[in-house]
């Protein structure tokens with residue numbers, strides 16, 4: 001059986017690599033594009049062609065792996081010995097895994113108490129040096145920028161140009177799978193890198209003749225962290241969707257440009273809307289995504305209600321991270337429904353209402 005190509009090998013012609021670039025891969029990319037079964041009818045647009053891009057099926061459970069394979073490969077090529085990132089969790093897990101494989105030291109700076117359990121577990125086990133700051137992601141990223149100015153450490157946040165180049169491959173995969181571009185893309189926005197990367201990817205597809213048109217890009221911040229929507233940085237961002245708890249997105253301008261050029265929008269959704277979408281997609285479609293990823297679905301619901309989505313539109317929701325990363329939130333929303341019984345048949349029958 002032929003070996004599966006790495007992401008970098010597959011999209012080599014579109015990526016800033018040469019034959020000399022050592023490839024550090026964990027089998028990233030090639031994630032499923034799964035059609036929705038029940039949501040279109042439930043939302044009142046039964047003919048909508050809705051697909052979920054399951055980025056939580058990447059090796060460390062989020063889309064970050066697409067950019068990280070490139071960032072770490074290029075850091076290795078450049079002779080870097082250490083990498084560093086600030087993170088709301090997923091970047092740290094991905095950086096730690098790829099750096100570990102490449103034999104690089106990895107430092108991760110996290111906002112204390114605000115990172116989902118599974119992501120901290122990953123960073124620990126992949127062997128990163130972890131520091132928590134009593135502050136938010138934006139402060140952590142500022143510190144990372146400062147320390148990297150003084151020391152020879154490569155930043156692997158999405159301000160590293162290779163990160164977005166790698167992440168744009170997800171858009172290419174969508175076009176390859178559908179044989180066309182979607183009409184609409186719904187995607188969560190935190191540091192605003194991913195929406196920018198997708199837009200690059202879709203533009204590339206159109207420019208290279210892989211598709212005729214480009215989608216409208218709709219990005220969603222969490223209401224308590226909606227700096228772009230409000231038009232000013234937020235010093236104390238707050239949301240249940242901790243992955244996008246960011247008050248001063250680094251790729252702000254490029255994300256605004258993506259929304260503008262594509263005739264889309266950066267909008268926000270509330271924690272309540274996020275939690276509703278989070279449970280709905282799990283119940284109805286069998287997809288366990290992170291709360292932050294559910295912001296994309298909450299955004300879709302909002303735009304369907306606003307009458308924005310035509311009957312037969314092709315729509316893709318980017319589900320950026322695996323729900324298993326944040327077991328606390330899942331348990332919090334459903335724990336009260338778990339019955340605990342004595343181990344007897346009678347009690348069991350009562351409990352399952354037979």
Ligand code: F0G
Nearest residue numbers: 087088090091190191192193194320321
């Ligand atoms: N969804 C998930 C699951 C994320 O982890 C992130 C960002 C986003 C969406 C937003 O993507 O930042 O490119 O707009 N997580 C970063 C991190 C900030 O540190 O893991 P973005």
